[in-house]
Amino acid sequence: MGLIGVFVVRMRLSAIGYSMSHGAFAGAALGVATATNPLLTGLLFASGTAFLIGPIADKARLHADTITSILFPLNMALAFVFLTLVPEVGLSSQVANVLWGSIISMTNADLVYLVTLFAATLALVYFIWKELFAIMFNRKLAEADGINTKPFIYLIIFLAGVVVTLSLKLVGGLLIYALLFNPASTVLQFSENMRKVVVASPLVGMATTVFGLFVSLFFDLPVGSCIVIVSTIVFAVALLLSPKRRRKEENEK
Amino acid sequence: MVGFETKKATVQSKKPTSEAIIKLEAVSTVYEGARRTAIKNVNLVVNRNELVYVVGPNAAGKTTLLETINGMLPTFKGKVRVFGLNVKTHGRQVRCGIGYVPQDFMVKPGEPYTAIDVVLMGRYGQVGFLHHPDEKDKAKALEAMRLIGVEELADKSMGKLSGGQQQKVMLARALAKNPKILLLDEPFSNLDPDSRGQIPTLITKLHREKDLTTIIVTHDIHHMLDQCNRVIVVSGGRITFDGTPEKALPLVENHPHTTSLEATHR
Numbered sequence: 001m002g003l004i005g006v007f008v009v010r011m012r013l014s015a016i017g018y019s020m021s022h023g024a025f026a027g028a029a030l031g032v033a034t035a036t037n038p039l040l041t042g043l044l045f046a047s048g049t050a051f052l053i054g055p056i057a058d059k060a061r062l063h064a065d066t067i068t069s070i071l072f073p074l075n076m077a078l079a080f081v082f083l084t085l086v087p088e089v090g091l092s093s094q095v096a097n098v099l100w101g102s103i104i105s106m107t108n109a110d111l112v113y114l115v116t117l118f119a120a121t122l123a124l125v126y127f128i129w130k131e132l133f134a135i136m137f138n139r140k141l142a143e144a145d146g147i148n149t150k151p152f153i154y155l156i157i158f159l160a161g162v163v164v165t166l167s168l169k170l171v172g173g174l175l176i177y178a179l180l181f182n183p184a185s186t187v188l189q190f191s192e193n194m195r196k197v198v199v200a201s202p203l204v205g206m207a208t209t210v211f212g213l214f215v216s217l218f219f220d221l222p223v224g225s226c227i228v229i230v231s232t233i234v235f236a237v238a239l240l241l242s243p244k245r246r247r248k249e250e251n252e253k
Numbered sequence: 254m255v256g257f258e259t260k261k262a263t264v265q266s267k268k269p270t271s272e273a274i275i276k277l278e279a280v281s282t283v284y285e286g287a288r289r290t291a292i293k294n295v296n297l298v299v300n301r302n303e304l305v306y307v308v309g310p311n312a313a314g315k316t317t318l319l320e321t322i323n324g325m326l327p328t329f330k331g332k333v334r335v336f337g338l339n340v341k342t343h344g345r346q347v348r349c350g351i352g353y354v355p356q357d358f359m360v361k362p363g364e365p366y367t368a369i370d371v372v373l374m375g376r377y378g379q380v381g382f383l384h385h386p387d388e389k390d391k392a393k394a395l396e397a398m399r400l401i402g403v404e405e406l407a408d409k410s411m412g413k414l415s416g417g418q419q420q421k422v423m424l425a426r427a428l429a430k431n432p433k434i435l436l437l438d439e440p441f442s443n444l445d446p447d448s449r450g451q452i453p454t455l456i457t458k459l460h461r462e463k464d465l466t467t468i469i470v471t472h473d474i475h476h477m478l479d480q481c482n483r484v485i486v487v488s489g490g491r492i493t494f495d496g497t498p499e500k501a502l503p504l505v506e507n508h509p510h511t512t513s514l515e516a517t518h519r
Contacts, residue, residue, distance in 0.1 A: 127383050134374045137366055141358075143325060145430065146349035146378020192410045194365040 020157070021176040022075040023049030024165040029082035039110075042168055046161035049075065050154075106169050113166050121159060125198070128152060133194060175228045179205065182231040189235075189242035208234050274434065274466050275299040275322055280331035282317055290314040292321065292490040294331075299468065304460050306498075307470045309487035315470040316356060318487060319436045322468070323351045336433070349378040352427030356438040356470075359419060362412040368422045369407040372398055375429035397429040398422070401455065416443035421452070428459070435460070435467045 027045025031038030049071055125132065131152045134142035139149050164176055183205035184197070191197045212227030219226075277297040292314040299305055307315050320326045321333060324344030333340045335347045352375070360366065372394040373386055380386050398404040403421045406414060414422065420443045427435060437456070444452055460467045469481075484501040486494035494501065 130377050130380060130385060131382075133370070134377050137364075137371065137374060138358075140325070140355065141353075141374070141426075142377070144323060144348055144351075144353040144355070145375055146345050148345055188365070192363065192365045192412075193367070194370070197365055 020046045020049050020161045021164040021168075021180065022072055022079065024161065024168055024176070025172075026075040026079035026082065027165070028168055029079040033082045033085040038168075039113075039165065042165040043162065045075070046165045047158055050157040050161040110166070110169055117163065117166055121163070124155075124159070128155075132156070136194070172224045175224050178228040178231060179209070182228075182235045183208065186231075186235045186238040189238040204234070205231075272301045273298050274301045274336060275468075276332070276334045277321070278332040280321060280329055280333055282321060282326055283328045283330070290317050290490055292317050292487075295321075295490075295492055297485070297492065297495075299466060301466055302460075302464050303466055303483055304457070304481040305468045305483045305485060306481050307468060307485045307487055308472065309493075311472065313487045314490040315487050316438055317490070319353070319438055319468065319470055322434075323348050323353055323436060345378070349430065350432055351434045351436060352430060352432035353436045354420075354423045354427050354438060354440055357442065358423055359416060359443075360411040360414075362410075364410075364412040366411045367407070368403065368409050368411050368414065369394060369398070371411050371422055372407075372426045372429050375426035379430055393431070394425075394429045397425040400428065400459070401425045402451070415445070417445045417448050420444060421448065424452070433464070433466065435465050437467070437469045439471055440469060441471065 024042040024046035027048075028038040028042035030036075030045070031041035034041075052071065131142070131147055131149075134145065134147055135149050135152055139153075143149050160180065164180065167179065168176060183201045186204050187197050187200045191200065208231040209227050212230040213223060215221070215230060216223040216226035275297070276299075277295050280295045280297075281293050282291045290312050295318065297318075307318065309315055317326065321329055322335060322340070324333070324335075324340030324347050327341055327344065336350060338347055340347050360371075369391075373390060375397070376386060376390045376394060380390060395404060395407065398407055401421045401424050403418060403425060406418060406422065411419065411422065420440065424437075424440065427437075435456075440456070441449055441452060456467065456469070459465055481498055484494070484496065484498050485492055486501075
């Protein structure tokens with residue numbers, strides 16, 4: 001998650017990330033409501049949202065963020081409508097899982113999916129690193145140097161959708177995007193070497209998740225919320241300590 | 254000069270060949286909103302090894318013209334052929350052979366890229382999909398930096414360099430791919446006074462030694478006029494003057510600003 005987060009943040013696709021995580025959320029809600037697999041419907045919605053954003057933004061000549069701002073509330077609205085459709089009271093814990101996440105309810109299968117996804121993402125990033133690196137630097141220049149940038153951007157959007165959906169059980173639909181952005185933004189405060197950022201970001205993500213988990217167990221608070229609060233605090237501390245921010249202030253003096 | 258196909262015997266200025274390397278036929282760009290000046294019905298042939306200056310007032314369509322040549326603005330009417338290839342269908346191949354330095358490109362401090370990273374990116378299009386740049390690519394990137402005189406900046410963070418240094422790094426990036434054509438958009442705008450003397454001389458030298466067809470967009474015609482073989486004036490999206498520097502020179506001397514040069518040709 002932290003790994004994909006780096007690309008999403010650097011390619012300024014943050015709003016797409018929000019939108020997609022809520023697409024996944026809406027999808028999962030539909031899954032619960034119709035008693036199908038929430039993972040599958042979540043994935044469908046997230047990738048559907050992802051596939052809509054890129055081309056619509058290209059066609060309409062609008063910034064992708066504008067399209068996202070329209071799809072984001074739509075997905076949230078859909079999610080809540082679907083959740084009210086959930087028929088039985090017995091399912092309400094499942095609704096809560098979708099909303100808030102529940103690490104306890106993660107099955108072995110979920111874990112296998114996540115590990116496979118991580119390995120696949122790692123391999124993919126290794127093979128297309130050159131293209132991603134150039135696009136993150138400047139899309140126009142990458143294009144001028146003979147790289148066809150569009151497919152790579154769509155691929156990252158799609159991957160972000162898959163990653164978000166599979167991680168939904170961890171922190172839930174309302175908080176998921178924090179995990180996508182916080183680690184990457186934290187590490188970007190410090191490093192001036194993109195390779196280090198890509199290695200460090202997932203590590204920060206993992207560390208904050210584990211720490212958040214312990215906080216939650218210790219104080220008996222919801223897991224997802226604790227993880228997000230911890231990772232936000234880590235980001236805030238990073239911001240305070242950031243050599244980049246200090247330099248900027250010196251420049252402004 | 255390791256890595257570059259340098260022909261030492263041909264240092265003397267060569268006459269441009271009659272082989273057309275860039276050919277625009279009745280090209281008009283489709284209006285893409287206010288951020289782009291459209292060009293209208295432009296016909297232009299640039300032969301191999303020409304050194305062309307494109308001058309004209311702000312928002313005349315100079316940048317649009319450059320980005321039409323390298324196929325980055327694919328929506329236009331008419332025909333654009335570069336290396337004999339249609340840029341609409343072979344844009345990627347065309348761009349692999351064109352070194353492009355955009356206008357006012359600046360990296361903010363703190364961006365996680367070193368100068369050598371940036372120069373090496375110039376070679377990415379040629380490295381090929383799923384391949385990683387190897388030692389040879391790195392050697393060529395360093396060679397390009399040496400040529401521009403910025404090799405000692407290789408491991409510095411791009412954002413920490415001055416505007417002039419960044420501009421030289423971007424020029425090295427354009428050269429790292431061993432281009433056949435060099436498109437430079439206002440390449441002298443951020444240079445410090447020392448480099449303002451050096452860089453035009455260097456570009457002229459590169460042009461001569463490497464058979465580089467070079468198009469330089471500028472609003473300031475005074476820098477290199479004696480070394481170029483053609484001046485084009487663009488105004489309001491049209492080519493209003495196309496001729497030898499000798500013919501352009503008196504106009505420029507009478508009217509020091511290109512805006513007035515354009516006015517005399519209305």
